[in-house]
Amino acid sequence: MTSGLFNIATSALNTAQRALDTTGHNIANVNTEGYSRQRAEVATRPAQFSGGGYIGKGVQGTTIRRMYDEFIQTQLRNTTSTSRYYDTLYDSLSRVDNLVADPSAGLAPALQGFFSAVQGVANDPTSSANRTVLLAEAESLVDRFNFLHQRFQDQQFIVDGQIGDSVQEINSITDALARLNAQIVSAQGRGQPPNDLLDKRDQLILELSGYVDVTTVEQDDGAMNVFIGRGQGVVLGNRATPLNAVPSTPGMPLEIRLGTGDKAVDITRQMTGGQLGGLLEVRNNVLDVAHNELGRVAVGLALAFNDQHRQGYDLLGETDKAFFKVPTPEVLPGKGVSGPNPTVTFDTDPSQWGQLKASDYRLTHEGGEWHLTRVSDGRKLGSYGAGDEIKVDGLVITMPASGSAGDSFLIRPTRNASADIAVTIKNPEEIAAAGQPGGVGDNRNALALAKVQTTNFLNGGTTSLEGAYDGLVGRIGTRTRQAEVASLAQERLLADAKAQRESVSGVNLDEEAANLLRYQQAYQASAQIIAITNTLFDTLIGAVRR
Known part of the structure; x- marks a missing residue:
């Protein structure tokens, strides 16, 4: 009898000790990130059959179970990914938005200053001062294009580093x-x-x-x-x-x-969500698009202003002079390409300028043909033979004379245009303000040049230069606001998901303190059973000795 009681007491003592250890472990890890509260699971030992019924054999620990809900953990994980995605998106978009919409550093004030100077020449084409101001404003506009290009490059570098x-x-x-x-x-x-x-x-x-x-x-x-x-x-x-x-x-x-x-x-393209997904979204669908759009405005300005400027006459009686250097589209060969590059230029036909897109293009050689794809929307624009000259989206492209299967080229018509645009007119008297030779006081061409500011010749003839840039600012501003709202919403959802996990897996110190007392009492009671068992055993030994 005493041995059975002793075993029961020992099992209870060990079980209480295990519960105390587990509770102490919980308290020690109350501030450990990701820790799940643990609980000592117990069960009765198999009872022993006797003529008088089943006699209990005590208790045993079965396992140490962590308080964990897989569904809640998955929800927390998904919410964390989405929240980090929008946080990253908003942070990066804010920098771009501040750049393009800045009233002093953006493009809009520089464009306005330039065309105001053009109007000044139209008001008094004989004024050397007005002509000098126009050249100065033109250089300032080019500098602003160059500045914004460099800032976009900086942002690209930052994002790539991240x-x-x-x-x-x-x-x-x-x-x-x-x-x-x-x-x-x-x-x-x-x-x-x-x-x-x-x-x-x-x-x-x-x-x-x-x-x-x-x-x-x-x-x-x-x-x-x-x-x-x-x-x-x-x-x-x-x-x-x-x-x-x-x-x-x-x-x-x-x-x-x-x-x-x-x-x-x-x-x-398979990476989604989280910080990495947000960075890729900003780079591919915001920075690249904004960079190309800025370049498209630079190309549109150079083409339209040059076209009108060539039709006028300067103070020297000369005509057909370009005011701006027209940027050259960039062509990047793919890895391992050794053949000739395609030739890409901007179409000089004014009716085609409205087709210019803020997009890159990919040219690949497959099945003996060259295949052209617009990157922005993935649209396949056609298949062409070696040496073919095509006109598409305001571009003139001459296919390479030869190519091997798998050869590819990335065509970036406007990416670096904001860095490449420059003023080619260096002397004030070379500004072609007159509509006819010898017209010193003639301002007809200057008036036509001023109209370039408001002429809708981009986006299929529906948008002006300022309208195109304002549209870019508006789109980035809208996306920034959307990302801000989404970021705040996800922040609240993340807080809720964390609280839900804590309610299941978190350590409550008050609860653990109560458990300590409960298990301590169980431990002490088990020890008392052992003490009583020893007394009973001594009594039994004493009776036998008599």
Whole structure:
């Protein structure tokens, strides 16, 4: 009898000790990020049958269970990814919005100043001072184009740097996840869940979701396969596949590739959500578009103003002079291309300027033909033979005379136009204000030049130069506001998701303090049973000795 009671007391003592240890562990980790509250699970020991019924054998600890809800954790992970995406988007868009909409540093005041100077020459074409002011304002306008181009380049450099940093952080996290998978598989093979390791893994996955969308699939052995973006596997069991951020060709933006060497796959377009998704969205659909749009305004100004300026006469009686240098479209050959480049120029026909797009173009050689695609909307514009000359979107493109399968070129008509535009007229008397030779006081061409400011010749003849730039400012401002609203909304949703997780998995110190007292009393009571058992045993021994 005493041995049975002693075993019951010992089991109760051990169980209370385990519960006290678990409670202490909870209290110690109250501030540990990602920690899930643990609870000692207990069950009665199998009873022993006797003629008088089943006699209890005490209690036993079954496991240490963490308070964890997979649905809530997944919701927190998804909300974290979305919140970080909009935070990044809003932060980057704000910088671009402040740049283009700045009343002193934006393009609008420089355009207005330039055309006001043109009007000044129209008001008094004989005034040398007015002509000098016009040249000064033209140089200021070109400087503003150059300044904005450089600022866009700076923003591109910043974003690309952040993309590279994000990729490094992702690789660091996926490496740690692969190592944790190996530890968890080994520990779980002993029959009990390694709660602290599981918490560490969940926390790392949560951190990963801050950089990119994450989905997970748990394996039978306890390992967790991790996929990012639109299903790109970066952790499979105890193996992690690294990402690399490298330009496809020198001078090009960074691409994100999965794997290394020749087997690396470009997954840039597959990356969504989180900081990385936000950075890619800003770079590809905001900065690139804004940069191209700024360049389109520069090209439109140079083409339209030059076209009208060539029709006038300067004080020297000369005509057919360009006022601005027209930027040259940029052509970038793809990796491994050794053949001739396509020739790309802007169409000089004014009726075609309305077709100019703020887009890049990709020319690829497949099946013995050249295929042209507009990058902004992915539209295929046609297939052409070697040496063919085509006119499309205000461009004149002459196909390369030869090419190999897989050859490709990126055509960027307006990307660097805001850096390349320049004033070619250097002397005030060369300004062609007159409508006929020898007309010193003639201002007819100057009046026509002033009308370039308000003439709708872009966007199919519906938008002026200022209208095109104002449209850019408006679109960026609208997107910035949308991103701000979404960021604030997601911030509240994230706070709710964190609170929901805390309600299930968080450590409540008041509750743990109550548990300490409860388990302490159970421990003391169990010790008292042992003391009573010893007394009973001594009594029994004494009776036998008599």
